[in-house]
Amino acid sequence: xxxxxxxxxxxxxxxxxxxxxxxxxxxxxxxxxxxxxxxxxxxxxxxxxxxxxxxxxxxxxxxxxxxxxxxxxxxxxxxxxxxxxxxxxxxxxxxxxxxxxxxxxxxxxxxxxxxxxxxxxxxxxxxxxxxxxxxxxxxxxxxxxxxxxxxxxxxxxxxxxxxxxxxxxxxxxxxxxxxxxxxxxxxxxxxxxxxxxxxxxxxxxxxxxxxxxxxxxxxxxxxxxxxxxxxxxxxxxxxxxxxxxxxxxxxxxxxxxxxxxxxxxxxxxxxxxxxxxxxxxxxxxxxxxxxxxxxxxxxxxxxxxxxxxxxxxxxxxxxxxxxxxxxxxxxxxxxxxxxxxxxxxxxxxxxxxxxxxxxxxxxxxxxxxxxxxxxxxxxxxxxxxxxxxxxxxxxxxxxxxxxxxxxxxxxxxxxxxxxxxxxxxxxxxxxxxx
DNA sequence: TCTGGGGTCCTAGGACCC
DNA sequence: TCTGGGGTCCTAGGACCC
Numbered sequence: 001x002x003x004x005x006x007x008x009x010x011x012x013x014x015x016x017x018x019x020x021x022x023x024x025x026x027x028x029x030x031x032x033x034x035x036x037x038x039x040x041x042x043x044x045x046x047x048x049x050x051x052x053x054x055x056x057x058x059x060x061x062x063x064x065x066x067x068x069x070x071x072x073x074x075x076x077x078x079x080x081x082x083x084x085x086x087x088x089x090x091x092x093x094x095x096x097x098x099x100x101x102x103x104x105x106x107x108x109x110x111x112x113x114x115x116x117x118x119x120x121x122x123x124x125x126x127x128x129x130x131x132x133x134x135x136x137x138x139x140x141x142x143x144x145x146x147x148x149x150x151x152x153x154x155x156x157x158x159x160x161x162x163x164x165x166x167x168x169x170x171x172x173x174x175x176x177x178x179x180x181x182x183x184x185x186x187x188x189x190x191x192x193x194x195x196x197x198x199x200x201x202x203x204x205x206x207x208x209x210x211x212x213x214x215x216x217x218x219x220x221x222x223x224x225x226x227x228x229x230x231x232x233x234x235x236x237x238x239x240x241x242x243x244x245x246x247x248x249x250x251x252x253x254x255x256x257x258x259x260x261x262x263x264x265x266x267x268x269x270x271x272x273x274x275x276x277x278x279x280x281x282x283x284x285x286x287x288x289x290x291x292x293x294x295x296x297x298x299x300x301x302x303x304x305x306x307x308x309x310x311x312x313x314x315x316x317x318x319x320x321x322x323x324x325x326x327x328x329x330x331x332x333x334x335x336x337x338x339x340x341x342x343x344x345x346x347x348x349x350x351x352x353x354x355x356x357x358x359x360x361x362x363x364x365x366x367x368x369x370x371x372x373x374x375x376x377x378x379x380x381x382x383x384x385x386x387x388x389x390x391x392x393x394x395x396x397x398x399x400x401x402x403x404x405x406x407x408x409x410x411x412x413x414x415x416x417x418x419x420x421x422x423x424x425x426x427x428x429x430x431x432x433x434x
Numbered sequence: 435t436c437t438g439g440g441g442t443c444c445t446a447g448g449a450c451c452c
Numbered sequence: 453t454c455t456g457g458g459g460t461c462c463t464a465g466g467a468c469c470c
Contacts, residue, residue: 061438070438091435104438131470132440214468246444247467276439315463323437329463362439444467451459 014139014149017171017179021188023133024060024073026166027112028102029053039100058100062089072104123156128263136176138263153191177259180211199257203230211254229255275299276362282321283358293345296363301338304365308372310334311365314344319360328352336371
């Protein structure tokens with residue numbers, strides 16, 4: 001949204017940024033409370049029954065048994081233990097031996113997310129879902145309905161707590177960037193502003209706090225003597241260009257609170273669809289890799305067909321045991337067919353694989369277009385039709401009887417321990433994307 | 435203590451065409 | 453043997469976000 005300021009409309013743009021506090025953990029906790037589940041914890045040597053995970057050191061993420069994976073979301077009582085989002089489960093448990101670990105259930109979190117977005121539409125028809133737990137609301141011209149921006153933000157915040165039982169933080173600003181930066185000023189369950197004349201609040205923050213100054217950019221800025229967002233705002237942008245090229249202006253504008261991007265109520269169609277998985281053992285054989293790839297292609301293909309989308313580019317990603325990632329991609333005729341995707345993926349893997357132990361594999365479909373626009377099938381129409389019918393009947397059976405009801409023959413090996421391991425991360429669990 | 439999985443955008447370099 | 457330039461498309465990799 002360009003900040004419209006003409007002689008007819010002098011109203012200043014007002015944007016809210018809504019951020020769910022410890023989203024996955026709060027939602028996981030609510031879901032368990034609904035089901036009447038309790039957790040037994042030891043406090044001062046006494047066993048206690050706790051129903052709200054938010055009251056104890058707890059996290060969402062990974063596998064509690066193998067302790068593999070990372071912390072996706074953590075409760076407030078984790079704070080004294082200095083547990084960080086993104087750190088390994090192993091490390092988190094070391095810091096806090098009594099830590100409660102809940103595996104992530106994304107399907108459930110998506111429902112809570114949908115409820116949140118629907119609720120926000122009570123306050124404005126211009127709501128942009130930014131991620132599963134964040135949204136922007138354009139509040140411009142809405143004061144006569146719900147009061148001043150602060151009043152309305154508090155109404156939203158209190159309303160969400162009362163209606164759903166989880167808390168949010170809200171940032172109020174003249175654009176999306178400042179609204180988002182405001183949200184981070186104080187958490188949880190607060191309304192913060194970064195309005196005209198208040199940018200000093202943001203300038204005091206360390207440079208790492210700036211949106212888009214990530215783990216590669218922030219150290220480079222520090223090297224230039226920039227320690228705070230204010231330092232960057234006052235820095236001569238010309239001296240950034242040798243290091244950051246066109247990105248210089250993005251960074252400098254953000255540091256100065258400049259952002260004219262619109263609140264986009266209609267989420268644009270996805271540009272790519274992909275699935276990846278970390279394998280519980282290092283893959284060193286083609287047939288193991290291929291089984292994983294087929295698994296991933298099943299999931300990607302299903303998602304393409306569900307959204308009436310065909311892909312004109314397929315890529316695979318490989319992460320080895322040294323955590324080095326590399327990829328390979330290729331253009332292809334538009335397809336949503338699992339077998340076709342798999343044939344491309346397997347070929348790409350054969351071409352790219354450096355024979356290193358593979359820890360993670362991914363398949364991504366790119367250059368998407370609407371499959372209903374009519375496909376140009378220059379050859380093999382009969383085979384294409386056959387494959388489409390096969391996909392359609394598999395999808396239909398799965399819709400009626402569940403994902404596990406149809407299994408491709410290559411999943412159905414009996415011997416070998418690793419087959420059981422492979423079964424554990426069926427791609428059908430994957431919910432994919434936002 | 436070994437680090438998930440979903441995305442988007444940008445850039446450099448090479449192929450290819452005129 | 454030495455010799456252009458412009459434009460477009462493609463791929464690989466890297467940055468960022470949640």
